[in-house]
Amino acid sequence: MTETTTVRLLIIGPPGAGKGTQASRIAERFGVPAISTGDIFRANITGGTELGTQVQAIIERGELVPDELTNRIVADRLAQADAARGFLLDGYPRNVEQVHALDGMLEGDALDAVVLLEADVDEVVARLLKRAELEGRADDTEDVIRHRQQVYAEQTAPLIDLFSERGILVRVDGLGSVDEVAARIADGLEARLGAAVEVE
Template sequence: MTVTSSTRLLIVGPPGAGKGTQATRIAERYGVPAISTGDIFRANIKGGTPLGQKVQAIIEKGELVPDSLTNEIVADRLTQADAAGGFLLDGYPRTVDQVAALDGMLEGNSLDAVVLLEADTDEVVARLLKRAQLEGRADDTEDVIRHRQSVYADQTAPLIELFSARGLLVSVDGMGGVDEVAERIAAGLDAQLSAKVVS
Protein backbone atom coordinates (compact mmCIF):
# COMPACT_ATOMS: atom_id res chain seq x y z
CA MET A 1 0.00 0.00 0.00
CA THR A 2 1.50 3.33 -1.01
CA VAL A 3 -0.33 6.13 0.73
CA THR A 4 1.81 9.03 -0.42
CA SER A 5 4.30 9.52 -3.24
CA SER A 6 6.99 9.89 -0.60
CA THR A 7 6.82 7.86 2.60
CA ARG A 8 9.43 8.77 5.22
CA LEU A 9 9.52 6.34 8.13
CA LEU A 10 11.65 5.55 11.17
CA ILE A 11 11.72 2.40 13.33
CA VAL A 12 12.94 2.44 16.93
CA GLY A 13 12.99 -0.17 19.67
CA PRO A 14 15.30 -1.83 22.15
CA PRO A 15 18.15 -4.11 21.02
CA GLY A 16 16.68 -7.54 20.27
CA ALA A 17 13.14 -6.31 19.60
CA GLY A 18 13.38 -7.44 15.96
CA LYS A 19 13.85 -4.04 14.27
CA GLY A 20 16.02 -5.41 11.44
CA THR A 21 13.55 -8.16 10.54
CA GLN A 22 10.56 -5.80 10.62
CA ALA A 23 12.43 -2.99 8.82
CA THR A 24 12.91 -5.26 5.80
CA ARG A 25 9.18 -6.08 5.72
CA ILE A 26 8.07 -2.46 6.13
CA ALA A 27 10.44 -1.31 3.38
CA GLU A 28 9.11 -3.96 0.99
CA ARG A 29 5.49 -3.11 1.83
CA TYR A 30 5.90 0.61 1.12
CA GLY A 31 8.44 0.25 -1.69
CA VAL A 32 11.14 2.29 0.03
CA PRO A 33 14.75 1.44 0.93
CA ALA A 34 15.54 0.34 4.50
CA ILE A 35 18.45 2.52 5.60
CA SER A 36 20.39 1.11 8.54
CA THR A 37 23.33 3.16 9.81
CA GLY A 38 25.06 -0.07 10.87
CA ASP A 39 24.74 -1.45 7.33
CA ILE A 40 26.00 1.84 5.86
CA PHE A 41 29.04 1.81 8.16
CA ARG A 42 29.84 -1.80 7.21
CA ALA A 43 29.35 -1.16 3.47
CA ASN A 44 31.60 1.92 3.55
CA ILE A 45 34.29 0.04 5.48
CA LYS A 46 34.10 -2.92 3.09
CA GLY A 47 34.22 -0.59 0.07
CA GLY A 48 37.22 1.30 1.47
CA THR A 49 35.52 4.67 0.93
CA PRO A 50 36.90 7.81 2.65
CA LEU A 51 33.92 7.69 5.04
CA GLY A 52 34.52 3.99 5.67
CA GLN A 53 38.18 4.63 6.50
CA LYS A 54 37.18 7.31 9.03
CA VAL A 55 34.61 5.00 10.63
CA GLN A 56 37.00 2.05 10.75
CA ALA A 57 39.67 4.11 12.53
CA ILE A 58 37.11 5.18 15.17
CA ILE A 59 35.73 1.67 15.69
CA GLU A 60 39.22 0.16 15.96
CA LYS A 61 39.88 2.50 18.90
CA GLY A 62 36.71 1.17 20.53
CA GLU A 63 35.03 4.57 20.32
CA LEU A 64 31.51 5.54 19.22
CA VAL A 65 31.06 7.11 15.81
CA PRO A 66 30.41 10.83 16.51
CA ASP A 67 27.11 12.49 15.55
CA SER A 68 28.82 14.68 12.95
CA LEU A 69 30.07 11.68 10.97
CA THR A 70 26.83 9.70 11.36
CA ASN A 71 24.88 12.76 10.15
CA GLU A 72 27.22 13.07 7.15
CA ILE A 73 26.75 9.41 6.20
CA VAL A 74 22.93 9.56 6.51
CA ALA A 75 22.76 12.86 4.59
CA ASP A 76 24.81 11.29 1.78
CA ARG A 77 22.57 8.18 1.72
CA LEU A 78 19.36 10.24 1.57
CA THR A 79 20.57 12.02 -1.58
CA GLN A 80 20.75 8.73 -3.49
CA ALA A 81 18.10 8.14 -6.16
CA ASP A 82 16.33 5.22 -4.48
CA ALA A 83 15.52 7.37 -1.42
CA ALA A 84 13.78 10.08 -3.47
CA GLY A 85 10.40 8.35 -3.03
CA GLY A 86 10.86 7.84 0.70
CA PHE A 87 12.83 5.64 3.08
CA LEU A 88 12.78 3.73 6.36
CA LEU A 89 15.51 4.69 8.83
CA ASP A 90 16.77 2.08 11.31
CA GLY A 91 19.36 3.03 13.94
CA TYR A 92 19.21 6.77 13.25
CA PRO A 93 18.48 9.22 14.78
CA ARG A 94 19.61 8.01 18.22
CA THR A 95 19.86 11.40 19.96
CA VAL A 96 17.89 14.65 20.06
CA ASP A 97 20.79 16.37 18.27
CA GLN A 98 20.56 13.80 15.47
CA VAL A 99 16.80 14.49 15.18
CA ALA A 100 17.63 18.18 14.67
CA ALA A 101 20.19 17.23 12.00
CA LEU A 102 17.64 14.98 10.25
CA ASP A 103 15.06 17.80 10.32
CA GLY A 104 17.63 19.94 8.50
CA MET A 105 18.31 17.23 5.90
CA LEU A 106 14.59 16.82 5.18
CA GLU A 107 14.20 20.59 4.68
CA GLY A 108 10.74 20.84 6.17
CA ASN A 109 9.52 17.49 4.81
CA SER A 110 9.19 15.81 8.18
CA LEU A 111 8.89 12.10 8.85
CA ASP A 112 5.46 10.58 8.19
CA ALA A 113 5.54 8.04 11.02
CA VAL A 114 7.79 6.57 13.69
CA VAL A 115 7.25 2.90 14.56
CA LEU A 116 8.08 2.13 18.19
CA LEU A 117 8.56 -1.59 18.77
CA GLU A 118 7.79 -2.14 22.43
CA ALA A 119 9.19 -5.22 24.12
CA ASP A 120 9.40 -6.63 27.63
CA THR A 121 13.01 -6.25 28.83
CA ASP A 122 13.24 -9.70 30.44
CA GLU A 123 11.86 -11.38 27.32
CA VAL A 124 14.28 -9.46 25.07
CA VAL A 125 17.22 -10.34 27.33
CA ALA A 126 16.22 -14.03 27.18
CA ARG A 127 15.92 -13.79 23.36
CA LEU A 128 19.37 -12.17 23.03
CA LEU A 129 21.01 -14.67 25.41
CA LYS A 130 19.58 -17.51 23.30
CA ARG A 131 20.88 -15.84 20.12
CA ALA A 132 24.31 -15.33 21.70
CA GLN A 133 24.44 -19.02 22.58
CA LEU A 134 23.39 -20.12 19.08
CA GLU A 135 25.83 -17.74 17.35
CA GLY A 136 28.69 -18.31 19.80
CA ARG A 137 28.77 -14.70 21.01
CA ALA A 138 30.62 -15.26 24.30
CA ASP A 139 30.81 -11.49 24.96
CA ASP A 140 27.01 -11.17 25.03
CA THR A 141 26.56 -11.89 28.73
CA GLU A 142 23.36 -11.02 30.58
CA ASP A 143 25.07 -8.01 32.23
CA VAL A 144 26.23 -6.65 28.85
CA ILE A 145 22.80 -7.17 27.28
CA ARG A 146 21.01 -5.50 30.21
CA HIS A 147 23.46 -2.57 30.04
CA ARG A 148 22.63 -2.09 26.33
CA GLN A 149 18.92 -2.11 27.19
CA SER A 150 19.38 0.61 29.84
CA VAL A 151 21.53 2.74 27.50
CA TYR A 152 18.80 2.45 24.86
CA ALA A 153 16.13 3.45 27.41
CA ASP A 154 18.15 6.49 28.56
CA GLN A 155 19.03 7.68 25.04
CA THR A 156 15.76 6.93 23.32
CA ALA A 157 13.17 8.05 25.90
CA PRO A 158 13.58 11.75 24.94
CA LEU A 159 13.17 10.85 21.24
CA ILE A 160 9.98 8.91 21.92
CA GLU A 161 8.56 11.91 23.80
CA LEU A 162 9.59 14.23 20.97
CA PHE A 163 8.03 12.09 18.21
CA SER A 164 4.91 11.53 20.32
CA ALA A 165 4.53 15.31 20.73
CA ARG A 166 4.78 15.65 16.93
CA GLY A 167 1.96 13.12 16.51
CA LEU A 168 4.19 10.67 14.62
CA LEU A 169 4.44 7.75 17.04
CA VAL A 170 2.94 4.36 16.15
CA SER A 171 3.47 2.11 19.21
CA VAL A 172 3.40 -1.61 18.46
CA ASP A 173 3.76 -4.64 20.71
CA GLY A 174 6.99 -6.20 19.41
CA MET A 175 6.53 -9.54 21.16
CA GLY A 176 5.13 -12.57 19.34
CA GLY A 177 5.69 -14.18 15.96
CA VAL A 178 7.33 -12.22 13.12
CA ASP A 179 4.16 -12.28 10.98
CA GLU A 180 1.97 -11.29 13.92
CA VAL A 181 4.17 -8.27 14.72
CA ALA A 182 4.36 -7.33 11.02
CA GLU A 183 0.54 -7.28 10.84
CA ARG A 184 0.33 -5.00 13.90
CA ILE A 185 2.89 -2.63 12.36
CA ALA A 186 1.04 -2.59 9.02
CA ALA A 187 -2.27 -1.79 10.70
CA GLY A 188 -0.73 0.99 12.82
CA LEU A 189 1.17 2.52 9.91
CA ASP A 190 -1.81 2.40 7.56
CA ALA A 191 -3.92 4.25 10.13
CA GLN A 192 -1.19 6.86 10.73
CA LEU A 193 -0.45 7.45 7.04
CA SER A 194 -4.13 7.56 6.06
CA ALA A 195 -4.75 10.16 8.77
CA LYS A 196 -1.87 12.26 7.37
CA VAL A 197 -3.34 12.11 3.87
CA VAL A 198 -6.76 13.22 5.16
CA SER A 199 -5.27 16.09 7.17
Protein backbone atom coordinates in the same frame (compact mmCIF):
# COMPACT_ATOMS: atom_id res chain seq x y z
CA MET B 1 0.88 3.46 -2.18
CA THR B 2 0.95 5.16 -5.57
CA GLU B 3 4.05 5.67 -7.67
CA THR B 4 4.12 9.37 -6.81
CA THR B 5 3.66 8.92 -3.07
CA THR B 6 6.67 9.66 -0.89
CA VAL B 7 6.82 8.04 2.52
CA ARG B 8 9.45 8.77 5.15
CA LEU B 9 9.43 6.30 8.04
CA LEU B 10 11.47 5.51 11.13
CA ILE B 11 11.45 2.41 13.31
CA ILE B 12 12.71 2.64 16.89
CA GLY B 13 12.82 0.40 19.94
CA PRO B 14 15.30 -1.23 22.29
CA PRO B 15 18.21 -3.22 20.83
CA GLY B 16 16.98 -6.74 20.07
CA ALA B 17 13.31 -5.81 19.70
CA GLY B 18 13.31 -7.11 16.11
CA LYS B 19 13.63 -3.79 14.29
CA GLY B 20 15.81 -5.13 11.49
CA THR B 21 13.43 -7.97 10.64
CA GLN B 22 10.38 -5.70 10.58
CA ALA B 23 12.23 -2.88 8.80
CA SER B 24 12.91 -5.03 5.75
CA ARG B 25 9.24 -6.04 5.55
CA ILE B 26 7.98 -2.46 5.89
CA ALA B 27 10.45 -1.16 3.31
CA GLU B 28 9.46 -3.84 0.81
CA ARG B 29 5.78 -3.10 1.37
CA PHE B 30 6.26 0.60 0.59
CA GLY B 31 8.92 0.15 -2.08
CA VAL B 32 11.53 2.25 -0.27
CA PRO B 33 15.04 1.39 0.95
CA ALA B 34 15.56 0.26 4.53
CA ILE B 35 18.49 2.31 5.78
CA SER B 36 20.14 0.74 8.83
CA THR B 37 23.11 2.50 10.37
CA GLY B 38 24.02 -0.82 11.98
CA ASP B 39 24.22 -2.51 8.57
CA ILE B 40 26.32 0.35 7.19
CA PHE B 41 28.69 0.11 10.15
CA ARG B 42 28.94 -3.70 9.93
CA ALA B 43 29.68 -3.53 6.20
CA ASN B 44 32.57 -1.18 6.92
CA ILE B 45 33.86 -3.41 9.73
CA THR B 46 33.73 -6.47 7.44
CA GLY B 47 35.42 -4.50 4.65
CA GLY B 48 38.21 -3.41 6.99
CA THR B 49 37.74 0.28 6.18
CA GLU B 50 39.08 3.10 8.34
CA LEU B 51 35.51 3.83 9.44
CA GLY B 52 35.03 0.15 10.24
CA THR B 53 38.07 0.10 12.52
CA GLN B 54 36.84 3.18 14.41
CA VAL B 55 33.32 1.81 14.73
CA GLN B 56 34.39 -1.68 15.83
CA ALA B 57 36.35 -0.31 18.81
CA ILE B 58 33.34 1.79 19.86
CA ILE B 59 30.83 -1.06 19.49
CA GLU B 60 33.01 -3.52 21.42
CA ARG B 61 32.86 -1.12 24.39
CA GLY B 62 29.05 -1.21 24.14
CA GLU B 63 28.96 2.49 23.26
CA LEU B 64 27.22 4.40 20.47
CA VAL B 65 28.99 5.84 17.44
CA PRO B 66 29.42 9.65 17.85
CA ASP B 67 26.65 11.84 16.42
CA GLU B 68 28.86 13.76 14.02
CA LEU B 69 30.10 10.59 12.35
CA THR B 70 26.64 9.02 12.19
CA ASN B 71 25.01 12.21 10.85
CA ARG B 72 27.51 12.38 7.96
CA ILE B 73 26.91 8.75 7.02
CA VAL B 74 23.11 9.13 7.06
CA ALA B 75 23.15 12.41 5.10
CA ASP B 76 25.24 10.73 2.41
CA ARG B 77 22.86 7.75 2.26
CA LEU B 78 19.69 9.88 2.06
CA ALA B 79 21.19 11.80 -0.86
CA GLN B 80 21.34 8.64 -2.99
CA ALA B 81 18.81 8.21 -5.79
CA ASP B 82 16.91 5.26 -4.33
CA ALA B 83 15.86 7.35 -1.32
CA ALA B 84 14.21 10.07 -3.43
CA ARG B 85 10.74 8.48 -3.07
CA GLY B 86 11.18 7.81 0.62
CA PHE B 87 12.96 5.56 3.06
CA LEU B 88 12.71 3.65 6.30
CA LEU B 89 15.36 4.53 8.87
CA ASP B 90 16.47 1.91 11.40
CA GLY B 91 18.94 2.81 14.16
CA TYR B 92 18.91 6.56 13.47
CA PRO B 93 18.16 9.02 14.96
CA ARG B 94 19.08 7.67 18.40
CA ASN B 95 18.86 10.92 20.39
CA VAL B 96 17.30 14.38 20.26
CA GLU B 97 20.41 15.97 18.70
CA GLN B 98 20.26 13.48 15.84
CA VAL B 99 16.55 14.24 15.34
CA HIS B 100 17.42 17.91 14.83
CA ALA B 101 20.20 16.91 12.41
CA LEU B 102 17.70 14.76 10.47
CA ASP B 103 15.19 17.64 10.41
CA GLY B 104 17.89 19.73 8.75
CA MET B 105 18.66 17.01 6.17
CA LEU B 106 14.96 16.68 5.25
CA GLU B 107 14.59 20.47 4.89
CA GLY B 108 11.01 20.60 6.11
CA ASP B 109 9.95 17.24 4.62
CA ALA B 110 9.15 15.72 7.99
CA LEU B 111 8.84 12.05 8.84
CA ASP B 112 5.39 10.61 8.09
CA ALA B 113 5.36 8.01 10.85
CA VAL B 114 7.57 6.56 13.57
CA VAL B 115 6.99 2.90 14.49
CA LEU B 116 7.89 2.18 18.11
CA LEU B 117 8.46 -1.49 18.90
CA GLU B 118 7.91 -1.99 22.62
CA ALA B 119 9.46 -5.01 24.36
CA ASP B 120 10.27 -6.17 27.89
CA VAL B 121 13.98 -5.72 28.73
CA ASP B 122 14.49 -9.25 30.13
CA GLU B 123 12.78 -10.77 27.06
CA VAL B 124 15.07 -8.75 24.79
CA VAL B 125 18.21 -9.70 26.72
CA ALA B 126 17.30 -13.40 26.48
CA ARG B 127 16.66 -13.02 22.75
CA LEU B 128 20.02 -11.30 22.16
CA LEU B 129 21.96 -13.86 24.20
CA LYS B 130 20.42 -16.63 22.10
CA ARG B 131 21.32 -14.75 18.88
CA ALA B 132 24.88 -14.23 20.12
CA GLU B 133 25.23 -17.97 20.72
CA LEU B 134 23.86 -18.85 17.28
CA GLU B 135 25.79 -16.21 15.32
CA GLY B 136 28.98 -16.08 17.37
CA ARG B 137 28.69 -12.32 17.95
CA ALA B 138 31.58 -11.52 20.30
CA ASP B 139 30.14 -8.12 21.24
CA ASP B 140 26.90 -9.63 22.61
CA THR B 141 27.78 -10.53 26.22
CA GLU B 142 25.05 -10.06 28.83
CA ASP B 143 26.87 -7.09 30.41
CA VAL B 144 27.21 -5.31 27.06
CA ILE B 145 23.60 -6.11 26.11
CA ARG B 146 22.27 -4.70 29.39
CA HIS B 147 24.51 -1.63 29.01
CA ARG B 148 23.02 -1.04 25.54
CA GLN B 149 19.52 -1.29 27.01
CA GLN B 150 20.47 1.33 29.60
CA VAL B 151 21.95 3.63 26.95
CA TYR B 152 18.75 3.25 24.91
CA ALA B 153 16.60 4.12 27.94
CA GLU B 154 18.68 7.22 28.65
CA GLN B 155 19.26 8.55 25.14
CA THR B 156 16.62 7.18 22.77
CA ALA B 157 13.54 6.89 24.99
CA PRO B 158 13.16 10.72 25.12
CA LEU B 159 12.46 10.56 21.37
CA ILE B 160 9.23 8.75 22.17
CA ASP B 161 7.85 11.90 23.82
CA LEU B 162 9.15 14.09 21.01
CA PHE B 163 7.56 12.04 18.23
CA SER B 164 4.38 11.62 20.26
CA GLU B 165 4.11 15.41 20.52
CA ARG B 166 4.53 15.62 16.74
CA GLY B 167 1.60 13.22 16.37
CA ILE B 168 3.47 10.66 14.28
CA LEU B 169 4.21 7.90 16.82
CA VAL B 170 2.78 4.42 16.15
CA ARG B 171 3.14 2.18 19.23
CA VAL B 172 3.41 -1.56 18.52
CA ASP B 173 3.83 -4.54 20.86
CA GLY B 174 7.12 -6.04 19.65
CA LEU B 175 6.69 -9.43 21.34
CA GLY B 176 5.18 -12.35 19.43
CA SER B 177 5.87 -14.02 16.10
CA VAL B 178 7.34 -12.04 13.21
CA ASP B 179 4.01 -12.24 11.36
CA GLU B 180 2.01 -11.13 14.40
CA VAL B 181 4.21 -8.07 14.93
CA ALA B 182 4.15 -7.28 11.18
CA ALA B 183 0.34 -7.33 11.22
CA ARG B 184 0.26 -4.93 14.19
CA ILE B 185 2.67 -2.58 12.39
CA ALA B 186 0.55 -2.68 9.23
CA ASP B 187 -2.59 -1.82 11.22
CA GLY B 188 -0.82 1.04 12.98
CA LEU B 189 0.60 2.51 9.78
CA GLU B 190 -2.76 2.23 8.04
CA ALA B 191 -4.36 4.22 10.86
CA ARG B 192 -1.56 6.81 10.82
CA LEU B 193 -1.10 7.23 7.06
CA GLY B 194 -4.74 6.79 6.06
CA ALA B 195 -3.80 4.32 3.34
CA ALA B 196 -4.25 0.59 3.00
CA VAL B 197 -1.15 -1.33 3.98
CA GLU B 198 -1.07 -4.92 2.81
CA VAL B 199 0.32 -7.62 5.05
CA GLU B 200 2.09 -10.29 3.04
